[in-house]
Amino acid sequence: MIAEAGAFALILALALSIAQVLLSVAGRVRRSAPLAGAGEGAALAAFLAVAAAFAALMHAFVVSDFSVENVAANSHSAKPLLYRVAGTWGSHEGSMLLWCLALTGFGAAVAGLGRDLPRGLRAMTVATQGLLGTVFLAYTVFASNPLARLLTPPAEGRSLNPLLQDPALAVHPPFLYAGYVGMSVVFSLAVAALVEGRIDAAWSRWVRPWTLAAWSMLTVGITLGAFWAYYELGWGGWWFWDPVENASFMPWLIATALLHSAVVTEKRGALAGWTVFLALAAFTFSMLGAFLVRSGVLTSVHAFAVDPTRGVLLLIILAVTAGLGFSLFAWRAPTLGQGGMFAPVSRESALVLNNILLAAATATVLLGTLYPLIREAMSGEAISVGPPYFNLTFTPLMAALLILLPAGPLLAWKRGDAKGVVQRLWIAALAAAATGLLALAVVNPKKAFGVLGVALGGWLIAGALAEIVERTRAFRAPAAESWRRLTGLPRGAWGMTLAHLGLGVFVLGAVFETTWKVEAAEALPVGGSLDVGAYHVTLEAVRPVTGPNYDADRGAITVTRNGRPVCEAAPERRLYTVGGQTTSEVGLCYRGMSHIYVVLGERRDGGTYLVRAYWNPWASLIFLGPAIMAVGGLISLSDRRLRLGVGRRKARAA
């Protein structure tokens, strides 16, 4: 009964979304506040209806109602509660429902929070959001109904892929989807602005918080995914340039570019057309990501909820919505005007360079992801584009961007002073050089690229700090004055500094880990040991354990250094009884920012076990850096100036 009510709610949501479009457009055309208001009401109601459908599906998963086809295919009654809940979005149908939930949720948020937007812009934004909702809800209702019943329900479900039964991955999709779909608001705002033919500071002020919110979610989502890959796939890597990873990375890169260009549009009225273009591109890349991940056109290590036939439908949705958005752009953008002028050395130029490099990086990732398909379609030849390609193209582009980064925030708008920036950054440059030299002196083996990378990380961190020093006039003005300035800094400034600092932390960790990780593997008898880096890893025992839905061999590992105990780890090799899959559960030892990473392999003849151990120096920084960036985004979001409408109200009062 609950499933039927959910299915009904889903159809209701579709009808409400259609009503949302029609009412909002009518409200705009007739300039009628009640009609536009009704459109906003429909947006809110559509969200509640999708939430009801989502709750119904979650209920079916929690109580293991195997008469629902989706539950039978993706759940099992022996699964722990967390993974039964997470199973709601573990399948194609469920994840599309989550997508719709986020889409209508953001639509309701725009309708509810948009009081300060100009009326026409608000109505068109709600209408566009409704149109996106209609398209995706129609897809869900007609092609991917998550609540369809089975005539003959099985006694037991087929369970969720065990690799997905993991706490980080259970919460990874909601973050990722909030990020992906958050870009839909920006898309709708862009379409509305193009229809209205007006891009001004108020519009950019509106775009920034939504982009910031979506960007922060996406940052968290991608990081969780990387962390999951790191400890769950059991090969010590965290980024593989895999199509599915690239699919989530492209919207992130575009959103990052958009965050920076929107600042220029808001503060200087320049780059309006480009900012709108990026706003359209961000959600287009989100949809492309959904298509690539869900259709299985590309082979990937993370392809889980794949369905090629429905992939075509998603491709059509992508082509139609993005096509309409960009056609509108081509038609209306020339009217937007170019805005303020600026000198070659200025904050504007720096931000334009940022955008050029980020756009090129996105193009690289896009091309690297799709080129095998293009080549195969054109000449029938199959080629592979793997990590080496990205290392040779993406990495230098990013390196150029990161070298320029600390100068940007120190440049003045319109006309900057290159000499002044050099004067303010020389201490940061010294700090970077010192970090690099320290790495060269201390770390063995000597590796030039590693040393340069570490110096780059130091440069970013010192550069971010130099910006704070500059803003507070620390060491130049009296301490009290600096303190007053420090406490008076807007949260947006803190957010930016944290984001740039987090990037530096990430670079340090990523470079250090990839350059200096140590690997060791031996077939060990119980009591045997191996050396990895400075650590001595001993396999003390292997015991069988029984989990809720798996049987496992659990190794008892002790790690010592110079004879002194450091920590204990318990890696497992699990056999999931339902699907017959084996997975390995990594044993991780945290030593400061570094990890000792132990994997228990198969049992060999003679009672030995294949044990692999890695020393991953500074690996925590890889995940800590993006976490700092996301926190920076959220702090920025809480800035009064960005809180919706505040700036305008203040301006009116002044």
Added chain:
Amino acid sequence: MRLRLILAALAGMACVAAASDPAERLPDPAQEAQAREIFRDVRCLVCQNESIDDSEAELARDLRQIVREQVKAGKSETQIKAFLTDRYGEFVLLTPRFSAGNLALWGVPFLVVAAGVALLFVRLRKRTLDAELTPLEAERLRRLDERETPRHDPAK
């Protein structure tokens, strides 16, 4: 094709950095390091986007053995990769070749940067010209002209 998918599904299950298995290792550490370097660039053909360095699949094991044997026999990296592409096509290498067919792949990233920087320059130049034509600038130019004109005036 169907078989490939099934194999892929099986191979994708337990992925561990398989190449470090001591049972497969070459006795000479330098040669072993060279072999590992090559593994990272060779695709496990039946897996879902994994290198043979990572994959536990049967085929990856066979490929590793082939590469290790050739390294041991003193073949160079180029020779080994040529051998692999002759057998399995360009698909087997994770680094796309620098060939005419891949021109767009290798060129576009840097083309985008070049195009972007060129556009920025055009815009900066146009802006400066515009700036010179503002009324204030025009007035200054006119005054300069006036001051200069008498000097060149032949009337004395």
